[in-house]
Amino acid sequence: MAKDYGEVELFGVGGSPFARRVQIALELKGVQYTYFEEDLRNKSALLLKYNPVHKKVPVLVHNGRPLAESLVILEYIDETWENHHPILPQQPYDRALARFWSRYIDDKCLPAISKAAFTVDKEERDKGTEESLESLQILENELKHNFFGGETIDIVDIAAGFIAFWLPAIEEAVGLKLLTNEKFPKLYKWGEDYTNHPIVKKNLPQRDRLVGFFKARYASSNTASK
Amino acid sequence: MAKDYGEVELFGVGGSPFARRVQIALELKGVQYTYFEEDLRNKSALLLKYNPVHKKVPVLVHNGRPLAESLVILEYIDETWENHHPILPQQPYDRALARFWSRYIDDKCLPAISKAAFTVDKEERDKGTEESLESLQILENELKHNFFGGETIDIVDIAAGFIAFWLPAIEEAVGLKLLTNEKFPKLYKWGEDYTNHPIVKKNLPQRDRLVGFFKARYASSNTASK
Structure with missing residues (x-):
């Protein structure tokens, strides 16, 4: 094309x-x-x-x-490739917000989730859980439409794909519960919609293998520290 | 205007x-x-x-x-304000590189310098020094003209302002030598040119106060750990 x-x-x-x-x-x-x-x-x-x-x-x-x-x-x-499916909004202020939130996901959410899931020290891990919940709450509050991009997927949705698909796999692997329908109903529904988008769906890794990978990472970080 | x-x-x-x-x-x-x-x-x-x-x-x-x-x-x-002094290049590939390098400064150079200057643990501090020198060397290799932006200041120069002005103040405050003319002649000269640009010059903090601030930070991190 x-x-x-x-x-x-x-x-x-x-x-x-x-x-x-x-x-x-x-x-x-x-x-x-x-x-x-x-x-x-x-x-x-x-x-x-x-x-x-x-x-x-x-x-x-x-x-x-x-x-x-x-x-x-x-x-x-x-x-x-500017003529098909914009990934960033058109107006400078909206573009700036999209950059802000996609960076927020990388700089705040991902490190917090990683700390909550894979840190060995219990106190640090609990702090990671707290930071994860706080950062997810901020995203929950920010989600005003079906997608962060409004009615279509934008750069923030694509960046947040980690939360929609990788986070639940991590939760299963290490026995953690962060992204629940009770705590974050909008974000939870967004995660389902996002991972069911046909183009997203065909570009996700195999769930079982991902869970296996995170189980091994969890085991190795716990072994290494002993 | x-x-x-x-x-x-x-x-x-x-x-x-x-x-x-x-x-x-x-x-x-x-x-x-x-x-x-x-x-x-x-x-x-x-x-x-x-x-x-x-x-x-x-x-x-x-x-x-x-x-x-x-x-x-x-x-x-x-x-x-797009009609006066572009801060990002015009072509998508050059714009992407400018974003890459300005992020590199925030994600790699600044944390390494902070670790080298203010970490109390000697082993960690030495690691910070090594990482700082490595990251400055990468910038030195990247500097192909008077400024990162070519003949005029762009977003990478503005982001790297920390290295031109704050780093020497930190070096004086904590007794560290990273950005020397011998090790990084291009970056050193760039730092002088950048801080002497009239608009940059009038928008820099007072050097003495900055050194004092970093001396206090150094003393307090060393006291806190005892």
């Missing part, structure tokens, strides 16, 4: 919420791309060449020019 | 590198604004109302609508 824009390559890992963000954005835009699955224990020479600073996925390579950092890539995709 | 865009208010703290970023951007654009100095030990009701999520400076209020997070504000300023 967007073939005339040249060659698009994506380096990702199936279980990575950050790489999945880019896949969802590309598919919402109808962009054809070649996908390369990385093995993070044995990173490819190309990944290290394209992202020498962070050495992480995702990396998008457009006509030979690499870009890293998922939120940076999402904005690039929106500015490059 | 830009009076027809309505009322612009900025809530900041004189010593904050993040609030200073916004002042520099507004003045590069020739935007008239009203400045409110906050006392972080006794935050104003307005600051808490305008930034309930982070409760931090800077907050920009444009025609009654508040925005927080300095890099988000810089992009908003660039998109709103």
